[in-house]
Amino acid sequence: MKTLPLLKGSLRTLAQHKVRSFFVTLGCLVGVAALTWVVAIGRGAERKILTTVRQNVGASAIIVASGGGLMAGGARTDAGRLTADEVQAIADALPAVEIWEPLQTLDEAPVRRGEATALTRVVGSSERGERAWGRGVTRGEWFDAPAVARSARVALIGETTARELFGAEDPVGAEILVGNVPLRVVGVLEPFGTDAHGMDRDAELVVPISTLMRRIMNVDSLAGAKLLVADPDRVEETAVEVRRMLRERHALPPERADDFHLITPAQIERMVGRARAVLFVFLPLVAAVALLAGGAVAASLMLLSVAERRGEIGLRRAVGARARDIALQIVLETAAMTLLGGAAGAALGCAGALAIAGKFGLDVAAPWGAALLGLALSTAIGVAAGAIPARRAAALHPVEALR
Amino acid sequence: MIELEKVDKAYARPGAAPVEALRDVSLGIGRGELIAIVGASGSGKSTLLNVLGLLDVPTRGAYRLDGADVSALDPEAQARLRNERIGFVFQAFRLLPRASALENVELPLLYSDRPRTNGLARAALEGVGLADRVHHRPAELSGGQQQRVAIARALVNGPDLLLADEPTGNLDLRSALEILAIFQRLQADGRTIVVVTHDAAVAAHCGRIARLEVGRIVSDAPVSAPRDAAAALRDLPLDIAAQPAQASQAGREAP
Ligand SMILES: Nc1ncnc2c1ncn2[C@@H]1O[C@H](COP(=O)(O)OP(=O)(O)OP(=O)(O)O)[C@@H](O)[C@H]1O
């Protein structure tokens, strides 16, 4: 028997039953689109999260946040204060800690330069910021230890803020006002782009931590600190030590909860893992349900089709089709429908992923694997869904079918 | 070529006595014969044709095709024989409505094991005088033309046995005569043709007539002077041909 003309015939049958084919196609389309989309976006988002985490925390850093509770819980009234001195003491006491970096940020501050104004985040940093964050300057220089010690009125400027205030002019050496504090721009930050939270990290000023705390925010405790551990294998044990020492310094009795919060790479990995579980288990489950629904629709519609086309089946048997030729034809027809849906779904999923990626600055690789998987799945579902109608068609007695 | 020996065919009916559609039918048909099977409705004509065409298996008895018992063959082998050696023509044409004449004729080639089938379908259509209708759909053809497409389909694989169940039942006189002329020409080519009909005028074009009554063959005799369908066509006045007359009535008037 010739499979190619048979396939042609199958495609023609699909074209004849447009509405029917459309519904079968739809299930697989939704399923495969969801699958492709999820995998593409999931991969991109995961990569984004991991690179951001790596940049912010690194594989060997411990973040100490003042205040207890969860990371997203916000400051609480009984939050223990975290001072630069005690973090310095802990860092000095633990040889595993290579350097540490204070954390304090003013989320939105008005910045002026002559007539030009901008709203920007102001980040406090030590002279070690360049090493601690892995982000340097493209022009000028990072402020030094004496500048931090005397709360120098200097700032490093991100590219977005620089553009807003200076246009094409060179900002280095110019004077800006944060609130009513005059600062001299001493350098331009390396471009960073958008982080995992969708924040533009180039709309930023970095100033000495002391300048931020004393001159701009008027606070005397840190929001947190980042401790870099030289040996990645010793991060978790160092975190245990940090916790013990902080509890001791804060004079917390054993029944009291921490009044600070520690974030370690292991914790972050667990969080990313949970996000990944949602993306890679739950959403593909939705895709699978859509595909199965498509398969069920395909099977029932093909049963209907077989019943309707008894005469045609009888005729084919009369001119020499074997039972398995008939079965093959039905399976081909079903698989052609689901494959069509799968192909449309893969295209839609890719297009959707690229659109989303463009909007959120995700780095989405073309999800070829997912698209192929979707095509294979929809074909397999077509074959499976076609099996029962095919068996029924093949079992038709030629004379009965012709009657 | 064909030998039926004491063939019975009973249709089982759940909760009732089986219908004995064929009883003790013995029939020999030689190569190149054009034989008519006649009989009242329900006498078993179609059943007999289905048995001959390997679409149905007898309950009892033997069916030999060229000496080989084929009723015991497995369904696959029977399908091969249907494809290669047997052509079927049905009363209701049974063309695929959405396929062109050519595609309809190509249908048996789909299931053929022959390596080269190019041009066969077109040639078969030319053979029934439809060279200019290959791309027409059934709905765009007259009844007679549709039946000729069906005949071309039956012939496309070059079978030596052609089985036709009431092939002219739905046709006007001219179309019926055209079909019969094709059958007579095929017979002259050496093909064996079995035509089921309840129409005596159609049977009169065959070389032999077998009569069935309630599943039994009650008479089987050669026709002394079969009518010539081609000649009748030539003599047919055009106005009569235009009317959808019954082949039986007009056929009887033909010389
Ligand atoms: N599948 C079946 N189940 C039960 N009885 C059947 C079946 N097929 C045919 N019969 C019976 O077998 C007998 C012969 O039927 P068949 O179709 O061969 O008659 P026929 O001579 O072709 O009649 P007609 O001229 O009306 O086509 C009839 O009595 C019919 O009712």
Ligand SMILES: [Mg+2]
């Ligand atoms: Mg009949």
